[in-house]
Structures are given as structure tokens and as C-alpha cells.
Amino acid sequence: MPSRQKKVLFCTAGVLSFACALGVVTALGTPLWIKATFLCKTGALLVNASGQELDKFTGEMHYGLFHGEGVRQCGLGDRPFRFTFFPDLLKAIPVSIHANVILFSTILTLLTMVGTAFFMYNAFGKPFETLHGPLGLYLLSFISGSCGCLVMILFASEVKIHHLSDRIANYNEGTYAYKTQSERYTTSFWVVFICFFAHFLNGLLIRLAGFRFPFAKSKDTEPAGASADLMY
Known part of the structure; x- marks a missing residue:
């Protein structure tokens, strides 16, 4: 592949990595990350609310x-609230999982920023043969994509198994009980998903630049060896 095309591919991968890091x-x-709605079960049961009355x-x-922030409603008007995970919700959330997500x-x-530097170095500099070269780019792209997958x-x-939204809604609420009705992932979560996808797309760009996947056997090796044996 011509050198100019390789530079274009590596620059594209570098720009994708930089955009992912910023994202x-x-x-x-x-x-x-999450937008949720929750029902005040206590208030709804007290007045036997149903249908459109549940909106209150x-x-x-x-x-x-x-x-995060939100609004609680128990039939008496809006009750806005704000919260922080550290230190407000330390006793209510699975701290180990939440810390691992962060x-x-x-x-x-960090790995995405390093990958950006390596892509640009391979595009405009003289790459090394080990971690600074194609093998290092494959390795960084794979590890970064795996980290994105673990985050999600x-x-x-x-959110789903440990019922994070329920824990937040019921935190410091001794009188009312709340039950989550709906949850959906929003912008920030999907940014991580796009970054996860982009890192594996970078791997394809490296392959298009003419570098084989790691541990892939060359098809030319076996015929060359066979012809050498015939010569002797």
C-alpha cells in the first residue's frame, strides 16, 4: 500500500482515538448515564391511585x-433533590462495582490517549518494531476496547442487578417507598459504547494499512519452505 494511504488510515484512527478520549x-x-422514572408506592396506595392519577x-x-438530580412526587407537589455518590451514597450503593466502573x-x-499518540507517530514518524509499531497498535486497540466493554x-x-435507581430513590426516605418504573441509558453511556466500537474499527484500519493481525501466519511461509527443500 502506498505510504500516503497508510498515513491517511493511521491519521483517521488517531482522530477516532482522540475523539473517543474526549468523549x-x-x-x-x-x-x-441513566434516566429513570419511579413511583411513590406509599402515596399511591394511600389514596388508591390509578390511571392518570399515578402521574402525581x-x-x-x-x-x-x-x-445526579431528580424530582420526587408523592401527591404533594414536586420535591427536587440532588445527590453525589461520594460521600452521600457510599452506604447505599455497591461501592466496589461503582469504583471499578470509574x-x-x-x-x-489514558490508553486511548496513548493510542492516539502511537497512531500519529506511525503516520508521521518512523515506528519501532515492537510496542510502538503495528503490534502495539493492535494491543492498545484491543485493551482499550476491552476496558470499554467492562465499563458497560x-x-x-x-443498574439492573443491584437496582441502583431504587437505592438512590429510597436513600434517606423513611416515610415513603419508591419503586423504579423505567430506566434507559442516555448520552454518556452510548458515548462509551461508540468508543468501544471505534477501537475495534481502528483494528480494521490497521489491517487495511497492510499489517497482519497478531499471531496470523503468513501464507507465503509454507511455499517458500517447500521450494527450499526441493532445491536441496
Whole structure:
């Protein structure tokens, strides 16, 4: 492949990596991972609410990895609230899982920035033959994609299996009990998903640049060996 085309492919991969790094950094600081609605069960049962009356007892909230906000409703008007995971919700959430989500998000950001530098170095510099060359790019892309996958799996398990939204809605509520009605992933979560996909797309760009996947056997090796044996 001509050198110019390789530069274009590596530059494209570098730009994708840089955009992913910026996206993950932004996602870490924004409360736009989950948007949920929850019902005030206590209030609804007291007045035997049904149908459209349930709207007066339905609140909503959105949150990220560090903070969030929402509105509680129990038939007496809106009750806005804000919260932070550290230190407000330390006793209510699965701290180990939540900390791992933040940790792998940070690792994802760092590796993506390193990958950006390596892609640009391979495009405009003279790459080394080991970690600075194609093998290192494959390795970084694979590890970064795996970190993105872990972030999504851990966060999804925290939300769905450990009922994170229920824990947040019921935190410091001794009188009323709340039950989550709906949850949906929002912008920041899908940014991580796009980054996960982009890292494996970078692997394809490296292959298009003419570099074989790691541990792939060359098709030319066996015929060359066979012809050498025939010569002797």
C-alpha cells in the first residue's frame, strides 16, 4: 500500500482515538448515564391511585458516575433533590462495582490517549518494531476496547442487578417507598459504547494499512519452505 494511504488510515484512527478520549472524559463528568422514572408506592396506595392519577406520584431522575438530580412526587407537589455518590451514597450503593466502573473509565481514557499518540507517530514518524509499531497498535486497540466493554458490563450490572435507581430513590426516605418504573441509558453511556466500537474499527484500519493481525501466519511461509527443500 502506498505510504500516503497508510498515513491517511493511521491519521483517521488517531482522530477516532482522540475523539473517543474526549468523549469518555466528558461522559465521566456528566450525569447523563441513566434516566429513570419511579413511583411513590406509599402515596399511591394511600389514596388508591390509578390511571392518570399515578402521574402525581411519579418522579424522575438522571445520574452519572459522580452525581445526579431528580424530582420526587408523592401527591404533594414536586420535591427536587440532588445527590453525589461520594460521600452521600457510599452506604447505599455497591461501592466496589461503582469504583471499578470509574477505574476502567479512567484506564480507557489514558490508553486511548496513548493510542492516539502511537497512531500519529506511525503516520508521521518512523515506528519501532515492537510496542510502538503495528503490534502495539493492535494491543492498545484491543485493551482499550476491552476496558470499554467492562465499563458497560459493570455499569449495567450495577443498574439492573443491584437496582441502583431504587437505592438512590429510597436513600434517606423513611416515610415513603419508591419503586423504579423505567430506566434507559442516555448520552454518556452510548458515548462509551461508540468508543468501544471505534477501537475495534481502528483494528480494521490497521489491517487495511497492510499489517497482519497478531499471531496470523503468513501464507507465503509454507511455499517458500517447500521450494527450499526441493532445491536441496
